[in-house]
């Protein structure tokens with residue numbers, strides 16, 4: 001928890017008044033959003049937030065951070081978000097929290113993207129963390145079957161009540177238990193073309209800065 005907080009606070013140092021800021025989702029981004037809220041309240045920081053999930057929107061509103069919808073801004077200056085895995089070539093898997101669709105939309109409209117992670121998220125190759133796919137409900141069993149035939153070891157994500165997990169956009173998530181992704185670019189191209197898959201959690205060539213928290217402190221490695 002301390003490492004997550006440390007990287008969240010460090011990332012907040014990049015935020016200046018006047019910026020439009022993408023507010024990520026998850027237990028690490030939580031600390032960044034808290035710090036932005038504190039600075040808005042105590043230091044008069046003037047920013048506009050664009051949130052990446054209902055959870056983050058509720059948090060930001062409770063902190064008094066002014067918000068706009070992604071469609072009501074011309075761009076986003078910096079998005080700060082967590083990640084589930086980051087490879088040595090700075091590709092990432094996101095969506096462990098089920099928010100990767102909106103996270104990717106916000107990130108795609110951002111001039112700068114900062115990922116904040118603890119050092120347990122840094123890997124040689126992606127894939128040990130299950131790769132999330134957000135899928136339209138209609139025909140989702142067919143998508144699942146197709147993925148199973150390909151040997152991608154799919155599993156519908158379930159919620160605490162034992163039903164299928166629903167995203168903010170009311171879609172399902174299928175997690176792929178791939179083990180290792182040898183060629184993320186090829187997999188991305190394949191998933192981009194799969195009918196019924198709204199968005200996958202591969203974030204390739206997107207991040208501009210990575211802040212990693214470890215026992216030695218916070219390192220800026222990209």
Ligand code: 5RP
Pocket residue numbers: 024025026027028029081082083084093094095096097098099100103
């Ligand atoms: C949510 C995400 C999160 O950024 C990712 O799961 C990391 O979360 P945490 O900081 O809680 O480990 O992609 O969809």
